[in-house]
Amino acid sequence: MRYEELTIEGRNAVLEAFRSGKTIDKLFVLDGCQDGPVRTIVREAKKHDTIISYVAKERLDQLSETGKHQGVIAYAAAYEYAQVEDMLKLAQEKGEPPFLFLLDGIEDPHNLGAIIRTANLAGAHGVIIPKRRAVGLTATVAKTSAGALNYTPVAKVTNLTAVMEELKKQGLWFVCADMGGEVMYRMNLTGPIGLVIGNEGEGVGKLVREHCDMTASIPMKGDIDSLNASVAAGVLAYEIVRQRMAK
Numbered sequence: 498m499r500y501e502e503l504t505i506e507g508r509n510a511v512l513e514a515f516r517s518g519k520t521i522d523k524l525f526v527l528d529g530c531q532d533g534p535v536r537t538i539v540r541e542a543k544k545h546d547t548i549i550s551y552v553a554k555e556r557l558d559q560l561s562e563t564g565k566h567q568g569v570i571a572y573a574a575a576y577e578y579a580q581v582e583d584m585l586k587l588a589q590e591k592g593e594p595p596f597l598f599l600l601d602g603i604e605d606p607h608n609l610g611a612i613i614r615t616a617n618l619a620g621a622h623g624v625i626i627p628k629r630r631a632v633g634l635t636a637t638v639a640k641t642s643a644g645a646l647n648y649t650p651v652a653k654v655t656n657l658t659a660v661m662e663e664l665k666k667q668g669l670w671f672v673c674a675d676m677g678g679e680v681m682y683r684m685n686l687t688g689p690i691g692l693v694i695g696n697e698g699e700g701v702g703k704l705v706r707e708h709c710d711m712t713a714s715i716p717m718k719g720d721i722d723s724l725n726a727s728v729a730a731g732v733l734a735y736e737i738v739r740q741r742m743a744k
Contacts, residue, residue, distance in 0.1 A: 595669055597664070634646065
């Protein structure tokens with residue numbers, strides 16, 4: 498299994514990567530560069546919803562490993578992303594009600610890796626992450642997941658709330674982690690469920706929170722105000738596991 502996040506440099510290599518269907522997370526382009534080949538690459542990137550950053554030559558030189566970037570550098574995912582349908586199919590094959598993790602803007606690769614690891618061990622059928630303002634499947638994520646990335650599908654979506662709406666039609670309901678919620682031990686967390694975990698600093702965004710059916714809080718006894726995002730995900734996931742097993 499490859500762990501490195503692939504850095505692809507040079508015009509032909511980058512264009513080839515897009516055309517071969519590789520998942521490109523991010524494209525860096527020399528600011529102001531307007532010639533034909535670069536315009537073609539930018540067009541491909543837009544077609545594939547890739548995030549494009551226009552940067553100065555110094556920045557490209559910094560990012561470059563070969564020194565021959567020709568004004569373009571792409572970051573490709575080290576792992577293929579799955580589709581949300583794959584996750585539902587997996588649940589069906591196992592004869593289990595779907596159990597998904599939805600992560601609203603996790604930015605720290607160590608947190609994402611740890612959450613994927615937890616999702617795998619808690620028997621979740623997949624992890625859904627947003628395209629923007631969130632970390633993708635980088636080398637660090639792969640390492641921290643301790644191999645779980647090989648088994649647990651991860652989907653990257655443009656709009657979390659739209660996906661939640663779709664999944665509600667399939668019978669899923671959503672619980673989000675929030676300090677102001679009902680204590681998780683008093684809630685019924687069985688059935689087809691999506692566990693929504695928010696960003697390390699701000700928590701679950703307002704729009705995503707409004708699409709959740711329930712809000713669960715973890716009882717806190719200490720002197721600080723919150724748990725690390727990946728630990729909170731683990732605690733809630735295992736309350737879901739406990740309730741499923743008790744059934």
